[in-house]
Amino acid sequence: MTLDLLILAAADGFSYAGLLFLVSLGLTLIFGVQGILNVAHGSLYAFGGYTAATLAIWATEKQAPTWVLLAALVAAALLVGVVLGGILEIGLLRRVQDKDPVLQLLVTFAAFLIFEDLQRLIWGVSPYSSTEVVSRMGNLDLFGITYTVYQLLLIPAVALAVYLGLLYALRRTRLGKQIVAVTHNREVATALGINAKKIGLITFIAGAFLGALGGAMAAPTTSLVPGVGTDMIVLSFSVVATAGLGQITGAFITALLIGMARSLAVYTAPELEVAVPYLIMVAVLLVRPNGLFTVAQARRI
Protein backbone atom coordinates (compact mmCIF):
# COMPACT_ATOMS: atom_id res chain seq x y z
CA MET A 1 0.00 0.00 0.00
CA THR A 2 1.45 3.33 -1.04
CA LEU A 3 1.47 6.50 1.01
CA ASP A 4 -0.99 8.17 -1.36
CA LEU A 5 -3.52 5.44 -0.80
CA LEU A 6 -3.03 5.67 2.93
CA ILE A 7 -3.73 9.40 2.92
CA LEU A 8 -6.72 8.87 0.67
CA ALA A 9 -8.06 6.19 2.99
CA ALA A 10 -7.51 8.45 5.99
CA ALA A 11 -9.36 11.32 4.29
CA ASP A 12 -12.24 9.01 3.36
CA GLY A 13 -12.39 7.65 6.86
CA PHE A 14 -12.25 11.07 8.44
CA SER A 15 -15.14 12.35 6.37
CA TYR A 16 -17.17 9.19 6.80
CA ALA A 17 -16.59 9.22 10.55
CA GLY A 18 -18.14 12.68 10.64
CA LEU A 19 -21.37 11.41 9.11
CA LEU A 20 -21.35 8.30 11.22
CA PHE A 21 -20.90 10.38 14.35
CA LEU A 22 -23.86 12.64 13.55
CA VAL A 23 -26.17 9.66 13.08
CA SER A 24 -24.85 7.71 16.06
CA LEU A 25 -25.09 10.75 18.30
CA GLY A 26 -28.80 11.06 17.54
CA LEU A 27 -29.29 7.39 18.28
CA THR A 28 -27.39 7.43 21.55
CA LEU A 29 -29.05 10.66 22.71
CA ILE A 30 -32.51 9.18 22.22
CA PHE A 31 -31.46 6.01 24.00
CA GLY A 32 -30.13 7.98 26.93
CA VAL A 33 -33.40 9.75 27.61
CA GLN A 34 -36.06 7.37 26.33
CA GLY A 35 -34.31 4.06 26.93
CA ILE A 36 -35.33 3.03 23.42
CA LEU A 37 -32.99 1.94 20.67
CA ASN A 38 -34.71 3.55 17.72
CA VAL A 39 -34.52 1.21 14.71
CA ALA A 40 -36.36 3.80 12.62
CA HIS A 41 -33.32 6.05 12.99
CA GLY A 42 -32.01 4.68 9.70
CA SER A 43 -35.19 5.84 7.99
CA LEU A 44 -34.66 9.32 9.39
CA TYR A 45 -31.20 9.25 7.82
CA ALA A 46 -32.66 8.16 4.48
CA PHE A 47 -35.50 10.69 4.58
CA GLY A 48 -33.06 13.43 5.51
CA GLY A 49 -30.90 12.48 2.55
CA TYR A 50 -33.72 12.29 0.02
CA THR A 51 -35.36 15.50 1.20
CA ALA A 52 -32.03 17.31 1.08
CA ALA A 53 -31.34 16.01 -2.43
CA THR A 54 -34.79 17.09 -3.59
CA LEU A 55 -34.37 20.58 -2.14
CA ALA A 56 -30.83 20.88 -3.50
CA ILE A 57 -31.87 19.84 -7.02
CA TRP A 58 -34.66 22.40 -6.92
CA ALA A 59 -32.33 25.13 -5.61
CA THR A 60 -29.72 24.29 -8.26
CA GLU A 61 -32.31 24.71 -11.00
CA LYS A 62 -33.11 28.15 -9.61
CA GLN A 63 -29.39 29.09 -9.79
CA ALA A 64 -29.25 29.65 -6.03
CA PRO A 65 -25.93 30.71 -4.44
CA THR A 66 -23.84 28.18 -2.54
CA TRP A 67 -24.95 29.24 0.92
CA VAL A 68 -28.58 28.63 -0.05
CA LEU A 69 -27.66 25.12 -1.13
CA LEU A 70 -26.00 24.52 2.23
CA ALA A 71 -28.94 26.03 4.07
CA ALA A 72 -31.22 23.72 2.11
CA LEU A 73 -29.37 20.72 3.57
CA VAL A 74 -29.91 21.91 7.13
CA ALA A 75 -33.50 22.92 6.39
CA ALA A 76 -34.22 19.45 5.05
CA ALA A 77 -32.81 17.86 8.20
CA LEU A 78 -34.85 20.22 10.40
CA LEU A 79 -38.01 19.47 8.47
CA VAL A 80 -37.54 15.70 8.69
CA GLY A 81 -36.44 15.85 12.33
CA VAL A 82 -39.40 17.88 13.50
CA VAL A 83 -42.10 16.27 11.37
CA LEU A 84 -41.09 12.60 11.43
CA GLY A 85 -39.50 12.79 14.88
CA GLY A 86 -42.60 14.44 16.28
CA ILE A 87 -44.93 11.92 14.67
CA LEU A 88 -42.85 8.99 15.93
CA GLU A 89 -42.61 10.26 19.49
CA ILE A 90 -46.16 11.51 19.98
CA GLY A 91 -47.93 8.98 17.78
CA LEU A 92 -46.05 5.84 18.75
CA LEU A 93 -43.42 5.85 21.46
CA ARG A 94 -45.57 7.59 24.05
CA ARG A 95 -48.19 4.91 23.70
CA VAL A 96 -45.79 2.08 24.46
CA GLN A 97 -43.81 3.82 27.19
CA ASP A 98 -44.97 1.48 29.94
CA LYS A 99 -44.76 -1.70 27.89
CA ASP A 100 -42.15 -4.41 27.69
CA PRO A 101 -38.80 -3.10 26.32
CA VAL A 102 -38.98 -5.78 23.63
CA LEU A 103 -42.24 -4.29 22.39
CA GLN A 104 -40.79 -0.78 22.44
CA LEU A 105 -37.95 -1.93 20.25
CA LEU A 106 -40.36 -3.64 17.88
CA VAL A 107 -42.57 -0.58 17.55
CA THR A 108 -39.61 1.31 16.12
CA PHE A 109 -38.87 -1.68 13.88
CA ALA A 110 -42.46 -1.47 12.58
CA ALA A 111 -42.02 2.26 11.96
CA PHE A 112 -38.83 1.45 10.07
CA LEU A 113 -40.69 -1.01 7.81
CA ILE A 114 -43.38 1.58 7.10
CA PHE A 115 -40.90 4.37 6.35
CA GLU A 116 -38.91 2.07 4.09
CA ASP A 117 -41.91 1.59 1.77
CA LEU A 118 -43.02 5.22 2.03
CA GLN A 119 -39.58 6.31 0.92
CA ARG A 120 -39.80 4.00 -2.09
CA LEU A 121 -43.28 5.33 -2.92
CA ILE A 122 -42.18 8.96 -2.72
CA TRP A 123 -38.75 8.87 -4.37
CA GLY A 124 -38.85 5.66 -6.40
CA VAL A 125 -36.02 3.18 -6.72
CA SER A 126 -33.65 4.92 -9.14
CA PRO A 127 -30.54 6.55 -7.62
CA TYR A 128 -30.93 10.11 -6.43
CA SER A 129 -28.16 12.63 -6.01
CA SER A 130 -27.26 16.29 -6.18
CA THR A 131 -23.53 16.93 -6.24
CA GLU A 132 -23.73 20.61 -7.16
CA VAL A 133 -22.70 21.94 -3.76
CA VAL A 134 -19.62 19.70 -3.61
CA SER A 135 -18.26 20.88 -6.95
CA ARG A 136 -19.00 24.51 -6.10
CA MET A 137 -16.96 24.31 -2.91
CA GLY A 138 -13.98 23.08 -4.88
CA ASN A 139 -11.03 20.85 -4.07
CA LEU A 140 -7.89 21.13 -2.04
CA ASP A 141 -4.50 19.46 -2.09
CA LEU A 142 -3.52 17.30 0.82
CA PHE A 143 0.03 15.86 0.66
CA GLY A 144 -0.27 15.29 -3.05
CA ILE A 145 -3.83 14.01 -3.27
CA THR A 146 -6.84 16.05 -4.27
CA TYR A 147 -9.90 15.96 -2.10
CA THR A 148 -13.14 17.92 -1.97
CA VAL A 149 -13.41 20.72 0.56
CA TYR A 150 -16.95 19.65 1.33
CA GLN A 151 -15.95 16.19 2.49
CA LEU A 152 -12.62 16.95 4.08
CA LEU A 153 -13.47 20.17 5.91
CA LEU A 154 -17.18 20.86 6.01
CA ILE A 155 -18.51 17.49 7.19
CA PRO A 156 -15.94 17.04 10.00
CA ALA A 157 -16.42 20.69 10.98
CA VAL A 158 -20.17 20.23 11.28
CA ALA A 159 -19.68 17.04 13.28
CA LEU A 160 -17.23 18.74 15.62
CA ALA A 161 -19.48 21.78 16.03
CA VAL A 162 -22.45 19.56 16.86
CA TYR A 163 -20.36 17.61 19.37
CA LEU A 164 -19.05 20.70 21.17
CA GLY A 165 -22.41 22.43 20.98
CA LEU A 166 -24.16 19.45 22.51
CA LEU A 167 -21.61 19.11 25.30
CA TYR A 168 -22.04 22.80 26.08
CA ALA A 169 -25.83 22.57 25.96
CA LEU A 170 -25.95 19.54 28.24
CA ARG A 171 -23.58 21.02 30.82
CA ARG A 172 -24.39 24.70 30.82
CA THR A 173 -27.99 25.28 29.82
CA ARG A 174 -31.13 24.75 31.86
CA LEU A 175 -32.72 22.53 29.23
CA GLY A 176 -29.54 20.48 28.90
CA LYS A 177 -29.32 19.92 32.63
CA GLN A 178 -32.94 18.79 32.65
CA ILE A 179 -32.14 16.31 29.89
CA VAL A 180 -29.21 14.93 31.88
CA ALA A 181 -31.43 14.64 34.96
CA VAL A 182 -34.06 12.66 33.05
CA THR A 183 -31.32 10.44 31.63
CA HIS A 184 -30.10 9.58 35.11
CA ASN A 185 -33.46 8.87 36.65
CA ARG A 186 -36.76 9.70 35.10
CA GLU A 187 -38.80 9.27 38.30
CA VAL A 188 -36.62 11.46 40.47
CA ALA A 189 -36.42 14.07 37.73
CA THR A 190 -40.21 14.16 37.51
CA ALA A 191 -40.45 14.48 41.28
CA LEU A 192 -38.13 17.50 41.08
CA GLY A 193 -40.60 19.21 38.79
CA ILE A 194 -39.07 18.47 35.41
CA ASN A 195 -41.58 17.86 32.66
CA ALA A 196 -40.14 14.52 31.53
CA LYS A 197 -42.65 14.20 28.70
CA LYS A 198 -41.58 17.49 27.18
CA ILE A 199 -37.91 16.64 27.65
CA GLY A 200 -38.53 13.30 25.98
CA LEU A 201 -40.12 14.97 22.97
CA ILE A 202 -37.40 17.59 22.66
CA THR A 203 -34.63 15.01 22.87
CA PHE A 204 -36.32 12.74 20.39
CA ILE A 205 -36.72 15.55 17.88
CA ALA A 206 -33.10 16.63 18.46
CA GLY A 207 -31.94 13.05 17.94
CA ALA A 208 -34.10 12.66 14.85
CA PHE A 209 -32.69 15.93 13.51
CA LEU A 210 -29.14 14.64 13.96
CA GLY A 211 -29.99 11.42 12.11
CA ALA A 212 -31.58 13.40 9.29
CA LEU A 213 -28.65 15.81 9.27
CA GLY A 214 -26.30 12.88 8.73
CA GLY A 215 -28.38 11.88 5.72
CA ALA A 216 -28.61 15.44 4.42
CA MET A 217 -24.84 15.95 4.68
CA ALA A 218 -24.25 12.63 2.94
CA ALA A 219 -26.72 13.40 0.13
CA PRO A 220 -24.36 15.54 -2.02
CA THR A 221 -21.56 12.95 -1.97
CA THR A 222 -23.43 9.68 -2.40
CA SER A 223 -26.20 8.51 -4.62
CA LEU A 224 -29.25 7.59 -2.62
CA VAL A 225 -30.83 4.22 -3.30
CA PRO A 226 -33.39 2.18 -1.34
CA GLY A 227 -31.61 0.48 1.52
CA VAL A 228 -29.25 3.33 2.48
CA GLY A 229 -31.15 3.68 5.74
CA THR A 230 -30.76 -0.02 6.49
CA ASP A 231 -27.01 0.05 6.08
CA MET A 232 -26.68 3.16 8.20
CA ILE A 233 -28.85 1.95 11.05
CA VAL A 234 -26.89 -1.24 11.49
CA LEU A 235 -23.61 0.61 11.28
CA SER A 236 -24.62 3.30 13.79
CA PHE A 237 -25.90 0.56 16.10
CA SER A 238 -22.44 -0.91 16.09
CA VAL A 239 -20.89 2.48 16.88
CA VAL A 240 -23.31 3.10 19.73
CA ALA A 241 -22.97 -0.38 21.20
CA THR A 242 -19.17 -0.33 20.93
CA ALA A 243 -19.03 3.05 22.64
CA GLY A 244 -21.51 2.14 25.35
CA LEU A 245 -25.13 3.23 25.17
CA GLY A 246 -25.75 6.89 25.93
CA GLN A 247 -22.05 7.82 25.78
CA ILE A 248 -21.56 10.98 23.74
CA THR A 249 -17.80 11.32 23.88
CA GLY A 250 -17.56 7.57 23.47
CA ALA A 251 -19.59 7.77 20.29
CA PHE A 252 -17.27 10.51 19.01
CA ILE A 253 -14.14 8.40 19.47
CA THR A 254 -15.74 5.18 18.29
CA ALA A 255 -17.19 6.77 15.15
CA LEU A 256 -13.68 7.96 14.28
CA LEU A 257 -12.24 4.52 14.98
CA ILE A 258 -14.85 2.64 12.98
CA GLY A 259 -14.92 5.18 10.15
CA MET A 260 -11.13 4.95 9.75
CA ALA A 261 -11.03 1.16 10.04
CA ARG A 262 -13.78 0.82 7.47
CA SER A 263 -12.11 3.01 4.89
CA LEU A 264 -8.75 1.30 5.44
CA ALA A 265 -10.54 -1.96 4.75
CA VAL A 266 -12.02 -0.52 1.55
CA TYR A 267 -8.50 -0.05 0.18
CA THR A 268 -6.75 -3.09 1.61
CA ALA A 269 -9.37 -5.85 1.96
CA PRO A 270 -12.52 -4.81 0.11
CA GLU A 271 -14.24 -8.15 0.87
CA LEU A 272 -14.19 -7.30 4.55
CA GLU A 273 -15.39 -3.72 4.21
CA VAL A 274 -18.90 -4.43 5.50
CA ALA A 275 -17.72 -6.82 8.19
CA VAL A 276 -15.03 -4.63 9.79
CA PRO A 277 -17.31 -2.48 12.02
CA TYR A 278 -18.99 -5.58 13.40
CA LEU A 279 -15.72 -7.37 13.97
CA ILE A 280 -14.57 -4.36 16.00
CA MET A 281 -17.85 -4.36 17.89
CA VAL A 282 -17.70 -8.07 18.70
CA ALA A 283 -14.08 -7.77 19.79
CA VAL A 284 -14.83 -4.81 22.06
CA LEU A 285 -17.97 -6.31 23.59
CA LEU A 286 -16.19 -9.58 24.36
CA VAL A 287 -13.68 -7.70 26.48
CA ARG A 288 -15.93 -4.92 27.78
CA PRO A 289 -19.47 -6.29 27.85
CA ASN A 290 -21.13 -2.88 28.18
CA GLY A 291 -19.05 -1.00 25.66
CA LEU A 292 -15.82 0.93 25.82
CA PHE A 293 -16.91 3.99 27.74
CA THR A 294 -19.69 2.83 30.04
CA VAL A 295 -19.47 3.71 33.71
CA ALA A 296 -20.52 1.21 36.36
CA GLN A 297 -24.22 1.10 37.22
CA ALA A 298 -26.02 0.10 40.37
CA ARG A 299 -27.72 -3.26 40.16
CA ARG A 300 -31.43 -3.39 40.86
CA ILE A 301 -32.68 -6.53 42.52
Add this chain to the structure above:
Amino acid sequence: MARLYDIRVMTVLGSLLCLILGLAFPWSKTPIIVGLCFGIATLGVAAMVRAGQVSFGHAMYACIAGYTVAFLARAWPQLDGLLLILAGVGASLLAGAIVGVFVVRYRGIFFGMLNLAISMVLFSVIGKFYTLTGGTDGLRINRPTLLGFEFERAGFETVLLIGTLAAAIGLGFLVQRYFQSASGEALAGIKTNETRLEYLGLSARRVLWNGYFFSAGLVGLSGALFAMVQGLVTPDMGSWLRSGEFVFIAILGGSGHAIGAFLGAAVFELVKLFAAAYMTGVWQLLLGVTLIFVILVAPEGIIGLLMKKSALATRRGG
Protein backbone atom coordinates in the same frame (compact mmCIF):
# COMPACT_ATOMS: atom_id res chain seq x y z
CA MET B 1 -54.84 -20.72 30.16
CA ALA B 2 -56.29 -21.83 26.87
CA ARG B 3 -57.80 -25.23 27.25
CA LEU B 4 -55.73 -28.08 25.91
CA TYR B 5 -58.77 -29.19 23.96
CA ASP B 6 -58.83 -25.96 21.96
CA ILE B 7 -55.16 -26.22 21.08
CA ARG B 8 -55.59 -29.79 19.91
CA VAL B 9 -58.61 -28.89 17.79
CA MET B 10 -56.69 -25.97 16.31
CA THR B 11 -53.69 -28.18 15.52
CA VAL B 12 -55.80 -30.83 13.83
CA LEU B 13 -57.88 -28.32 11.87
CA GLY B 14 -54.80 -26.34 10.87
CA SER B 15 -52.93 -29.43 9.69
CA LEU B 16 -55.93 -30.65 7.71
CA LEU B 17 -56.29 -27.24 6.14
CA CYS B 18 -52.62 -27.26 5.12
CA LEU B 19 -52.93 -30.74 3.58
CA ILE B 20 -56.24 -30.13 1.77
CA LEU B 21 -55.15 -26.77 0.41
CA GLY B 22 -51.77 -28.15 -0.63
CA LEU B 23 -53.27 -31.13 -2.45
CA ALA B 24 -56.20 -29.28 -4.00
CA PHE B 25 -54.18 -26.29 -5.22
CA PRO B 26 -50.63 -27.43 -6.05
CA TRP B 27 -49.40 -23.84 -6.32
CA SER B 28 -50.15 -23.35 -2.64
CA LYS B 29 -47.72 -26.07 -1.54
CA THR B 30 -44.68 -23.83 -1.60
CA PRO B 31 -46.24 -20.97 0.39
CA ILE B 32 -47.57 -23.45 2.93
CA ILE B 33 -44.18 -25.11 3.37
CA VAL B 34 -42.51 -21.71 3.60
CA GLY B 35 -45.10 -20.66 6.17
CA LEU B 36 -44.43 -23.79 8.22
CA CYS B 37 -40.69 -23.12 7.96
CA PHE B 38 -41.24 -19.61 9.31
CA GLY B 39 -43.32 -21.15 12.09
CA ILE B 40 -40.55 -23.59 13.04
CA ALA B 41 -37.96 -20.80 13.04
CA THR B 42 -40.26 -18.66 15.14
CA LEU B 43 -40.54 -21.45 17.71
CA GLY B 44 -36.86 -20.93 18.31
CA VAL B 45 -37.05 -17.15 18.37
CA ALA B 46 -40.11 -17.31 20.65
CA ALA B 47 -38.03 -19.22 23.19
CA MET B 48 -35.66 -16.26 23.27
CA VAL B 49 -38.59 -13.84 23.54
CA ARG B 50 -39.81 -15.81 26.54
CA ALA B 51 -36.47 -15.13 28.16
CA GLY B 52 -37.03 -11.45 27.40
CA GLN B 53 -34.29 -11.37 24.75
CA VAL B 54 -34.77 -10.37 21.14
CA SER B 55 -32.18 -11.51 18.70
CA PHE B 56 -31.88 -9.56 15.48
CA GLY B 57 -29.51 -12.18 14.14
CA HIS B 58 -31.15 -15.57 14.42
CA ALA B 59 -31.66 -15.85 10.68
CA MET B 60 -27.93 -16.60 10.46
CA TYR B 61 -28.69 -20.13 11.66
CA ALA B 62 -31.15 -20.60 8.80
CA CYS B 63 -28.41 -19.32 6.54
CA ILE B 64 -25.77 -21.66 7.98
CA ALA B 65 -28.06 -24.69 7.61
CA GLY B 66 -29.14 -23.64 4.11
CA TYR B 67 -25.58 -23.24 2.87
CA THR B 68 -24.53 -26.49 4.51
CA VAL B 69 -27.29 -28.23 2.56
CA ALA B 70 -26.21 -26.47 -0.64
CA PHE B 71 -22.48 -27.22 -0.25
CA LEU B 72 -23.09 -30.87 0.56
CA ALA B 73 -25.66 -31.36 -2.19
CA ARG B 74 -23.28 -29.85 -4.74
CA ALA B 75 -20.26 -31.83 -3.54
CA TRP B 76 -22.09 -35.16 -3.30
CA PRO B 77 -25.23 -35.09 -5.47
CA GLN B 78 -26.13 -38.64 -4.44
CA LEU B 79 -26.68 -37.65 -0.79
CA ASP B 80 -30.22 -38.20 0.45
CA GLY B 81 -32.41 -35.19 1.25
CA LEU B 82 -32.99 -36.31 4.81
CA LEU B 83 -29.26 -36.54 5.43
CA LEU B 84 -28.80 -33.09 3.99
CA ILE B 85 -31.40 -31.67 6.34
CA LEU B 86 -29.85 -33.42 9.32
CA ALA B 87 -26.42 -32.12 8.35
CA GLY B 88 -27.84 -28.60 8.07
CA VAL B 89 -29.41 -28.81 11.51
CA GLY B 90 -26.17 -30.24 12.90
CA ALA B 91 -24.17 -27.34 11.49
CA SER B 92 -26.54 -24.76 12.94
CA LEU B 93 -26.54 -26.51 16.32
CA LEU B 94 -22.76 -26.49 16.33
CA ALA B 95 -22.66 -22.80 15.43
CA GLY B 96 -25.32 -22.05 18.02
CA ALA B 97 -23.38 -23.91 20.71
CA ILE B 98 -20.23 -21.90 20.01
CA VAL B 99 -21.85 -18.48 19.50
CA GLY B 100 -24.11 -19.19 22.47
CA VAL B 101 -21.17 -19.41 24.85
CA PHE B 102 -20.39 -15.78 24.09
CA VAL B 103 -23.78 -14.17 23.66
CA VAL B 104 -25.44 -15.58 26.79
CA ARG B 105 -23.29 -13.22 28.84
CA TYR B 106 -25.28 -10.29 27.48
CA ARG B 107 -28.83 -9.10 28.02
CA GLY B 108 -31.28 -6.81 26.36
CA ILE B 109 -30.01 -4.52 23.65
CA PHE B 110 -26.48 -5.93 23.81
CA PHE B 111 -27.74 -9.47 23.27
CA GLY B 112 -29.72 -8.30 20.26
CA MET B 113 -26.86 -6.24 18.85
CA LEU B 114 -24.20 -8.93 19.26
CA ASN B 115 -26.37 -11.43 17.44
CA LEU B 116 -26.99 -8.82 14.79
CA ALA B 117 -23.28 -8.11 14.45
CA ILE B 118 -22.33 -11.76 14.09
CA SER B 119 -25.07 -12.35 11.53
CA MET B 120 -23.99 -9.26 9.59
CA VAL B 121 -20.42 -10.53 9.42
CA LEU B 122 -21.67 -13.85 8.07
CA PHE B 123 -24.05 -12.10 5.67
CA SER B 124 -21.36 -9.88 4.21
CA VAL B 125 -18.79 -12.64 3.99
CA ILE B 126 -21.24 -14.84 2.06
CA GLY B 127 -22.12 -11.94 -0.20
CA LYS B 128 -18.49 -11.07 -0.98
CA PHE B 129 -16.81 -14.44 -1.48
CA TYR B 130 -18.35 -14.93 -4.85
CA THR B 131 -16.35 -17.93 -6.06
CA LEU B 132 -17.23 -20.04 -3.05
CA THR B 133 -20.78 -18.95 -2.30
CA GLY B 134 -22.10 -17.55 -5.57
CA GLY B 135 -22.31 -14.10 -3.98
CA THR B 136 -25.70 -12.47 -3.80
CA ASP B 137 -27.02 -14.74 -6.57
CA GLY B 138 -26.73 -17.66 -4.19
CA LEU B 139 -26.33 -21.34 -4.97
CA ARG B 140 -28.74 -23.64 -6.73
CA ILE B 141 -29.52 -27.06 -5.27
CA ASN B 142 -30.61 -29.93 -7.49
CA ARG B 143 -33.53 -31.92 -6.17
CA PRO B 144 -32.08 -34.75 -4.06
CA THR B 145 -33.63 -38.13 -3.38
CA LEU B 146 -35.82 -38.45 -0.31
CA LEU B 147 -35.38 -41.65 1.73
CA GLY B 148 -33.90 -43.26 -1.35
CA PHE B 149 -36.81 -42.40 -3.66
CA GLU B 150 -36.56 -40.09 -6.62
CA PHE B 151 -39.47 -37.70 -7.03
CA GLU B 152 -40.83 -35.42 -9.70
CA ARG B 153 -41.30 -31.83 -8.64
CA ALA B 154 -44.94 -32.26 -7.59
CA GLY B 155 -44.27 -35.45 -5.64
CA PHE B 156 -41.17 -33.95 -4.02
CA GLU B 157 -43.18 -30.98 -2.82
CA THR B 158 -45.97 -33.19 -1.47
CA VAL B 159 -43.50 -35.28 0.50
CA LEU B 160 -41.82 -32.14 1.79
CA LEU B 161 -45.18 -30.70 2.76
CA ILE B 162 -46.13 -33.79 4.75
CA GLY B 163 -42.68 -34.02 6.30
CA THR B 164 -42.58 -30.36 7.24
CA LEU B 165 -46.06 -30.55 8.70
CA ALA B 166 -45.13 -33.58 10.78
CA ALA B 167 -41.96 -31.87 11.96
CA ALA B 168 -43.91 -28.73 12.82
CA ILE B 169 -46.46 -30.63 14.91
CA GLY B 170 -43.81 -32.72 16.64
CA LEU B 171 -41.56 -29.77 17.37
CA GLY B 172 -44.46 -27.59 18.49
CA PHE B 173 -45.37 -30.30 20.98
CA LEU B 174 -41.77 -30.69 22.16
CA VAL B 175 -41.20 -26.97 22.52
CA GLN B 176 -44.40 -26.61 24.52
CA ARG B 177 -43.18 -29.40 26.80
CA TYR B 178 -39.87 -27.58 27.10
CA PHE B 179 -41.64 -24.32 28.01
CA GLN B 180 -43.42 -26.15 30.83
CA SER B 181 -40.37 -28.06 32.04
CA ALA B 182 -38.15 -26.85 34.87
CA SER B 183 -35.55 -25.68 32.36
CA GLY B 184 -38.18 -23.84 30.31
CA GLU B 185 -39.66 -22.13 33.35
CA ALA B 186 -36.17 -21.07 34.36
CA LEU B 187 -35.76 -19.59 30.90
CA ALA B 188 -38.86 -17.44 31.45
CA GLY B 189 -37.33 -16.56 34.83
CA ILE B 190 -34.50 -14.73 33.09
CA LYS B 191 -37.09 -12.23 31.89
CA THR B 192 -38.84 -11.93 35.27
CA ASN B 193 -35.87 -11.69 37.60
CA GLU B 194 -32.48 -13.08 36.85
CA THR B 195 -31.00 -12.40 40.27
CA ARG B 196 -33.66 -14.48 41.98
CA LEU B 197 -33.03 -17.23 39.49
CA GLU B 198 -29.39 -17.29 40.51
CA TYR B 199 -30.40 -17.38 44.19
CA LEU B 200 -32.30 -20.57 43.42
CA GLY B 201 -28.96 -22.10 42.55
CA LEU B 202 -29.42 -22.06 38.79
CA SER B 203 -26.91 -20.57 36.40
CA ALA B 204 -28.80 -18.06 34.28
CA ARG B 205 -26.14 -18.30 31.59
CA ARG B 206 -26.45 -22.06 31.47
CA VAL B 207 -30.25 -21.81 31.25
CA LEU B 208 -30.05 -19.24 28.46
CA TRP B 209 -27.40 -21.27 26.66
CA ASN B 210 -29.73 -24.28 26.60
CA GLY B 211 -32.50 -22.16 25.15
CA TYR B 212 -30.14 -20.57 22.65
CA PHE B 213 -28.82 -23.95 21.53
CA PHE B 214 -32.33 -25.28 20.87
CA SER B 215 -33.42 -22.12 19.15
CA ALA B 216 -30.40 -22.24 16.83
CA GLY B 217 -31.33 -25.81 15.90
CA LEU B 218 -34.95 -24.91 15.23
CA VAL B 219 -34.06 -21.95 13.03
CA GLY B 220 -31.48 -24.17 11.33
CA LEU B 221 -34.09 -26.82 10.53
CA SER B 222 -36.32 -24.19 9.01
CA GLY B 223 -33.42 -22.95 6.91
CA ALA B 224 -32.59 -26.45 5.66
CA LEU B 225 -36.22 -27.12 4.71
CA PHE B 226 -36.48 -23.70 3.13
CA ALA B 227 -33.39 -24.40 1.02
CA MET B 228 -34.86 -27.73 -0.12
CA VAL B 229 -38.23 -26.34 -1.15
CA GLN B 230 -36.77 -23.31 -2.93
CA GLY B 231 -33.92 -25.26 -4.52
CA LEU B 232 -31.84 -22.14 -3.93
CA VAL B 233 -29.95 -20.49 -1.09
CA THR B 234 -29.13 -16.78 -1.04
CA PRO B 235 -27.44 -14.55 1.57
CA ASP B 236 -30.86 -12.91 2.10
CA MET B 237 -31.77 -15.95 4.18
CA GLY B 238 -29.46 -14.56 6.84
CA SER B 239 -30.17 -10.84 6.57
CA TRP B 240 -31.13 -8.96 9.70
CA LEU B 241 -34.47 -8.11 8.13
CA ARG B 242 -35.25 -11.83 8.00
CA SER B 243 -34.31 -12.08 11.68
CA GLY B 244 -36.63 -9.17 12.29
CA GLU B 245 -39.42 -11.03 10.52
CA PHE B 246 -38.96 -14.00 12.85
CA VAL B 247 -39.24 -11.70 15.86
CA PHE B 248 -42.25 -10.07 14.23
CA ILE B 249 -44.00 -13.43 13.86
CA ALA B 250 -43.13 -14.37 17.44
CA ILE B 251 -44.77 -11.19 18.73
CA LEU B 252 -47.70 -11.51 16.34
CA GLY B 253 -48.43 -15.07 17.43
CA GLY B 254 -47.47 -14.54 21.06
CA SER B 255 -45.05 -16.59 23.11
CA GLY B 256 -47.62 -17.86 25.60
CA HIS B 257 -47.93 -21.21 23.82
CA ALA B 258 -45.88 -22.92 21.12
CA ILE B 259 -48.80 -22.91 18.68
CA GLY B 260 -48.60 -19.11 18.65
CA ALA B 261 -45.57 -19.36 16.36
CA PHE B 262 -47.63 -21.15 13.71
CA LEU B 263 -50.67 -18.90 14.08
CA GLY B 264 -48.36 -15.92 13.65
CA ALA B 265 -46.65 -17.50 10.65
CA ALA B 266 -50.03 -18.22 9.03
CA VAL B 267 -51.13 -14.59 9.38
CA PHE B 268 -47.72 -13.45 8.16
CA GLU B 269 -47.92 -15.62 5.02
CA LEU B 270 -51.49 -14.48 4.34
CA VAL B 271 -50.49 -10.83 4.59
CA LYS B 272 -47.56 -11.57 2.29
CA LEU B 273 -49.72 -13.33 -0.31
CA PHE B 274 -52.35 -10.61 -0.11
CA ALA B 275 -49.74 -7.91 -0.55
CA ALA B 276 -48.12 -9.76 -3.47
CA ALA B 277 -51.49 -10.05 -5.22
CA TYR B 278 -53.10 -6.69 -4.58
CA MET B 279 -50.61 -4.25 -3.12
CA THR B 280 -47.19 -4.86 -4.63
CA GLY B 281 -44.54 -2.54 -3.29
CA VAL B 282 -46.15 -1.77 0.03
CA TRP B 283 -45.64 -5.12 1.65
CA GLN B 284 -43.35 -3.85 4.36
CA LEU B 285 -45.74 -1.00 5.06
CA LEU B 286 -48.53 -3.50 5.58
CA LEU B 287 -46.30 -5.54 7.91
CA GLY B 288 -45.37 -2.47 9.90
CA VAL B 289 -48.97 -1.41 10.35
CA THR B 290 -49.94 -4.94 11.42
CA LEU B 291 -47.10 -5.03 13.93
CA ILE B 292 -48.03 -1.69 15.48
CA PHE B 293 -51.67 -2.74 15.62
CA VAL B 294 -50.77 -6.00 17.38
CA ILE B 295 -48.49 -4.29 19.89
CA LEU B 296 -51.05 -1.63 20.77
CA VAL B 297 -54.13 -3.84 20.80
CA ALA B 298 -52.88 -7.31 21.71
CA PRO B 299 -49.37 -7.20 23.17
CA GLU B 300 -49.64 -10.87 24.12
CA GLY B 301 -50.22 -11.78 20.48
CA ILE B 302 -52.91 -13.93 18.91
CA ILE B 303 -52.43 -16.67 21.48
CA GLY B 304 -52.87 -14.11 24.24
CA LEU B 305 -56.20 -13.04 22.76
CA LEU B 306 -57.38 -16.64 22.51
CA MET B 307 -56.34 -17.36 26.09
CA LYS B 308 -58.19 -14.33 27.37
CA LYS B 309 -61.30 -15.39 25.50
CA SER B 310 -61.22 -18.93 26.81
CA ALA B 311 -60.50 -17.68 30.33
CA LEU B 312 -63.62 -15.52 30.09
CA ALA B 313 -65.63 -18.47 28.82
CA THR B 314 -64.41 -20.63 31.71
CA ARG B 315 -65.38 -17.97 34.21
CA ARG B 316 -68.87 -17.80 32.74
CA GLY B 317 -69.02 -21.54 33.19
CA GLY B 318 -68.69 -22.21 29.45
